[in-house]
Amino acid sequence: MSKKIIYGLVGAAVVFFIISLIIFLQSDSSAEKAKPAEAQSKSVEKVEEPEFINLKVFFYTERSRYMRPVLYELEFPPIREDLYLKFMDLLLKGEENYIKPIPEGVTLRSLYYIEDENLLVLDFNEELIIKFPAGTGTELEFIYFFVDNFCYNFKEIKKVMFSVAGNNIKTLTGHIDMENPFYPNYGYLIDQ
Amino acid sequence: MTKFMKYKSLLLVLSLLVSFPVFSLTVNIRSFDHEGFTRLVFEGDSGFEYKIESSKKGLEIRLNKKLTIKSSITTFHDSRLIDKIIHKVERKKSSFTVKMKSPYTIDRHFVLERPFRLVFDLVKSPGEERIQQSTGMKKYGNVQQEDQDFNYERPKKRTLIERICIDPGHGGSNFGAIGKSNLMEKDITLKVSKKLKRLIESRLGLRVIMTRTGDAEVSLDSRAALANNQKANMFISIHVNGSFRKAANGPETFFVSLKATDQEAFRLAEKENKSFEEIDKMAEDDELKLILWNMAQTEYIKDSSKLAEFIQNELNILLHTTNRGVKQAPFKVLMQAAMPAVLVEIAFLSNPAEEKKLKKDSFLEEVALAIYTGINKYIYYQNSRYY
CATH class of the missing domain: 3.40.630.40 (Zn-dependent exopeptidases)
Incomplete structure (x- = not known):
């Protein structure tokens, strides 16, 4: 074999090796690149996957003066107030076979949370004053239905204040002072 | 004739009602000397309404009923404060006049039920009390010391319910x-x-x-x-x-209350689930005291x-x-x-x-x-x- 042929064959082998090496390295690097891409796609999926929160909503029954819990699962929205609103919807809607201590026609106008004071403010429409049935019992049932449920389920809320059409009220029907915020009274709950 | 018989029987029933003491009242009177006061008790076999008039000389209790016993005088020889009690009947209503041995004040009076008792706690008038207290201070000096040692909490101020x-x-x-x-x-x-x-x-x-x-x-x-x-x-x-x-x-x-908790319900809830105890403590922060209340x-x-x-x-x-x-x-x-x-x-x-x-x-x-x-x-x- 002539030297030329040998050099040619060696050169071809070197070129083949280099090309194979390049191909190998490229495939390896592309595989490496694929990994974070895959991870990224996975993390994107995680963000999109909704988170849920388990809640205990306490309702009154005809037989007992203590509220009993009903379990719910709510989707965790990005804004905290939205979660409170969803929770409020559950309270206003009520539950079958349980008593809802809210007169018909009463709706929530707005809700806001003051973080510095750990205070939740619930503002109802005027129907609350117009239609509320008089009595110490009715007032206490209404007040602690909201206060206990919110404070029990959301630890950041330590007190709840009520207003009607944006204004503070003295009492609902002449009994309980409504000008100050309410702290929870878990004596109304039975956690079974 | 039948009408006459009816009137006759009616008259008979009425006369029986008048003669029989259906609405009669018996009152027993007793008195005891206690340390610092004299207790006077009027015990009735049924309840009665009364009015009290107090003067320097004595105490007058006017009843809205007439007692079964006639006018009488009860003397209290051993009593420190009460001399005698005179029972009088005027206009079909009884009254008691309590004559005192020395100036007095009504410390308190109240009613107990079953049986009905009208109770008076009488003390010597403040002037006399002061003299007694000032002499008693020396006499019972050790007792006062004892009270201090045991950190006995005496009510600071007395408010009579009037x-x-x-x-x-x-x-x-x-x-x-x-x-x-x-x-x-x-x-x-x-x-x-x-x-x-x-x-x-x-x-x-x-x-x-x-x-x-x-x-x-x-x-x-x-x-x-x-x-x-x-x-x-x-x-x-x-x-x-x-x-x-x-x-x-x-x-x-x-x-x-400062602590907005229904005790009975709280105990029940606590029994059911101890986590309530922890949550309740959260509500008892100082902030609560600040808001609750002026x-x-x-x-x-x-x-x-x-x-x-x-x-x-x-x-x-x-x-x-x-x-x-x-x-x-x-x-x-x-x-x-x-x-x-x-x-x-x-x-x-x-x-x-x-x-x-x-x-x-x-x-x-x-x-x-x-x-x-x-x-x-x-x-x-x-x-x-x-x-």
Whole structure:
């Protein structure tokens, strides 16, 4: 074999090796690149996957003066107030076979949370004053239905204040002072 | 002839009624000397209403009934303070005149039930008391020292209960709770309050102030203000309850508290789940004390709680209700009262069975008597703390 042929064959082998090496390295690097891409796609999926929160909503029954819990699962929205609103919807809607201590026609106008004071403010429409049935019992049932449920389920809320059409009220029907915020009274709950 | 016979039999029955002492009253009188006071007890075989007149010479107790015994004089040789008691009958009504050996003051007087007893604790007049105390200081010097050593807490100031403010809830255009038969809370509270007033005045001889005597609208602030201005020693607000639950029943007595917790319900909840205990502690932060409250009632919470307890116990006994316990809530009408203050919810107007009861005058009479007995026991308890 002539030297030329040998050099040619060696050169071809070197070129083949280099090309194979390049191909190998490229495939390896592309595989490496694929990994974070895959991870990224996975993390994107995680963000999109909704988170849920388990809640205990306490309702009154005809037989007992203590509220009993009903379990719910709510989707965790990005804004905290939205979660409170969803929770409020559950309270206003009520539950079958349980008593809802809210007169018909009463709706929530707005809700806001003051973080510095750990205070939740619930503002109802005027129907609350117009239609509320008089009595110490009715007032206490209404007040602690909201206060206990919110404070029990959301630890950041330590007190709840009520207003009607944006204004503070003295009492609902002449009994309980409504000008100050309410702290929870878990004596109304039975956690079974 | 038959008409004549009818009149004859009627006359016979009437004459029997007159001659037979159906409405007769017997009163036993007794007196004992205790350390620091003399107790005088009039025990009747049935209850009686009375009026008290006190003068330097003695004490006069006028009854609304005539005793079965005729006029008499009872002498008390061994008594430190009482000389004799003269029983007189004038205009078919009996009266007792208590003659004293030395100047005196009525330290307290109260009524006990079953059997009915009108009790007076009498002490020598303040002038004499002072002399006694000044001599007693030297004599009992060691006893005082002993008290200090044991850190015995003596009440600092003594306030005699002289005036009671009764607050009939709602009124005027503020109807309060309304039953299915259109029975209104404002009417029931006024009726019970008037009955209670009569009982307190006639049996305890105390002055009663009413926040309203008719169907008038009175603001919550002015109710407490009236009691404060009149320097009442006790504030009793009368209400009828309502609930979203028709089955809710029974009387409840409330007082204002810093800790907004229903003790009985709390204990039950605690039994069921201990996590409540942890959560409850969260609510007891200092912030609570700051907000709860800039109120006159703060100073009297302990006394109010005791008063509520006495009233609730009597309501439970008399109305045969299960003990729902004394409750605590921030009542607007109680917050500015500068005296022991409670709010009594006598029954639920939202409960059809209790609404029926609330229509009956006899039931309201029983409720008033139960509240009165609770008040009387509280007065006795308060007075006994000082001796």
